[in-house]
Amino acid sequence: MRAATEYLWFETKKARELVRITDQVGAVVEQSGIQEGMVLVSAMHITAGVFVNDNEPGLFEDIWTWLEQLAPKGPDYHHHRTGEDNGDAHLKSMLVHHQVVVPITKGELDLGPWQQIFYAEFDGRRRKRVIVKAMGE
Amino acid sequence: MRAATEYLWFETKKARELVRITDQVGAVVEQSGIQEGMVLVSAMHITAGVFVNDNEPGLFEDIWTWLEQLAPKGPDYHHHRTGEDNGDAHLKSMLVHHQVVVPITKGELDLGPWQQIFYAEFDGRRRKRVIVKAMGE
Amino acid sequence: MRAATEYLWFETKKARELVRITDQVGAVVEQSGIQEGMVLVSAMHITAGVFVNDNEPGLFEDIWTWLEQLAPKGPDYHHHRTGEDNGDAHLKSMLVHHQVVVPITKGELDLGPWQQIFYAEFDGRRRKRVIVKAMGE
Numbered sequence: 001m002r003a004a005t006e007y008l009w010f011e012t013k014k015a016r017e018l019v020r021i022t023d024q025v026g027a028v029v030e031q032s033g034i035q036e037g038m039v040l041v042s043a044m045h046i047t048a049g050v051f052v053n054d055n056e057p058g059l060f061e062d063i064w065t066w067l068e069q070l071a072p073k074g075p076d077y078h079h080h081r082t083g084e085d086n087g088d089a090h091l092k093s094m095l096v097h098h099q100v101v102v103p104i105t106k107g108e109l110d111l112g113p114w115q116q117i118f119y120a121e122f123d124g125r126r127r128k129r130v131i132v133k134a135m136g137e
Numbered sequence: 138m139r140a141a142t143e144y145l146w147f148e149t150k151k152a153r154e155l156v157r158i159t160d161q162v163g164a165v166v167e168q169s170g171i172q173e174g175m176v177l178v179s180a181m182h183i184t185a186g187v188f189v190n191d192n193e194p195g196l197f198e199d200i201w202t203w204l205e206q207l208a209p210k211g212p213d214y215h216h217h218r219t220g221e222d223n224g225d226a227h228l229k230s231m232l233v234h235h236q237v238v239v240p241i242t243k244g245e246l247d248l249g250p251w252q253q254i255f256y257a258e259f260d261g262r263r264r265k266r267v268i269v270k271a272m273g274e
Numbered sequence: 275m276r277a278a279t280e281y282l283w284f285e286t287k288k289a290r291e292l293v294r295i296t297d298q299v300g301a302v303v304e305q306s307g308i309q310e311g312m313v314l315v316s317a318m319h320i321t322a323g324v325f326v327n328d329n330e331p332g333l334f335e336d337i338w339t340w341l342e343q344l345a346p347k348g349p350d351y352h353h354h355r356t357g358e359d360n361g362d363a364h365l366k367s368m369l370v371h372h373q374v375v376v377p378i379t380k381g382e383l384d385l386g387p388w389q390q391i392f393y394a395e396f397d398g399r400r401r402k403r404v405i406v407k408a409m410g411e
Binding site: 054096 | 140142175177179181182207208215216217224234235236238272
Binding site: 138173174175188189190191193194195196198199200203207232233234237238239240242247248249251252272273274 | 275277279312314316317318319320344345351352353354355356361364365367368369371372373375403405407409
């Protein structure tokens with residue numbers, strides 16, 4: 001069995017941002033030499049997410065509108081008693097989930113034709129990390 | 138380490154459909170000979186999901202009603218500027234998640250008594266795939 | 275390759291409860307001797323969830339309020355025709371997802387500074403299980 005671990009760092013300019021990371025994850029897999037296995041891509045923060053969907057700007061707008069409807073930014077969260085103002089970012093992270101597992105087949109990410117991996121920042125403008133851990137043979 | 142990969146194909150008659158796939162995933166695990174490990178079951182499309190829940194028709198109705206409330210079908214998505222009309226299917230896919238990892242113990246899927254694996258089609262009537270990748274020993 | 279499997283049992287006093295299980299998962303990993311790999315933490319029930327977020331009581335209140343808004347308890351679910359009254363618990367389980375995969379690096383859970391693993395009970399007061407399956411080397 002082989003394992004390879006890499007940490008991707010992000011410091012988004014905006015509080016909320018989607019970053020396509022398929023190529024960076026693919027590079028970790030390629031360098032690992034793993035032919036058959038899985039790669040875990042997991043945000044190491046509780047106000048960020050990782051998901052797989054379409055690389056289409058119109059859809060990005062829809063995702064942001066939708067997340068704002070289901071987990072709105074606002075002053076009313078109990079969490080804000082701690083001095084934080086990012087209660088919505090925690091709920092958004094739970095909603096999109098903070099991780100995906102991507103299959104590795106014949107040395108490459110085995111994604112469908114339209115599948116792209118995204119890092120979703122819900123409370124940015126500071127350095128944050130995603131772990132990429134590949135495992136296989 | 139052993140790995141086994143299988144692609145399940147679906148072409149649902151309706152645009153939206155739930156298909157129970159526990160037995161097909163179990164068959165991949167059995168054929169792999171893996172005794173201890175994990176199997177990833179992951180939709181290769183961005184308008185489909187994979188989830189684990191109860192095999193109960195009343196609940197299926199509740200799930201569809203609920204998904205329609207939280208991510209309704211409609212003409213108002215920005216994504217539709219591309220000519221698509223399936224914006225809701227993308228959001229539904231994000232909501233239920235597109236994958237599960239099922240533990241393998243003593244050569245079998247290690248699921249709870251009521252747990253069943255489902256493929257959730259949100260924009261069907263064409264051929265679509267799920268990857269089943271088992272890993273272990 | 276090494277694998278280790280443990281089942282955590284829960285019998286919560288309340289119907290709904292969040293239980294922090296990071297230390298129990300960490301203990302399984304430590305006992306396994308696995309240095310590099312992944313550990314799957316997965317509820318074996320369809321009315322429970324497992325998620326990673328912040329260990330902050332104000333946030334817990336926000337999570338419960340939010341789950342109740344998006345998947346309310348009520349008498350109107352089709353699933354209740356079976357005699358059950360926990361339709362909401364199934365939807366809550368789908369919403370937060372029933373599992374996480376935690377990376378193992380240098381023999382330890384490789385979590386971010388604020389990440390904690392939680393078992394989320396949506397229909398408790400009876401014995402329920404979570405499987406913890408570690409895999410690696």
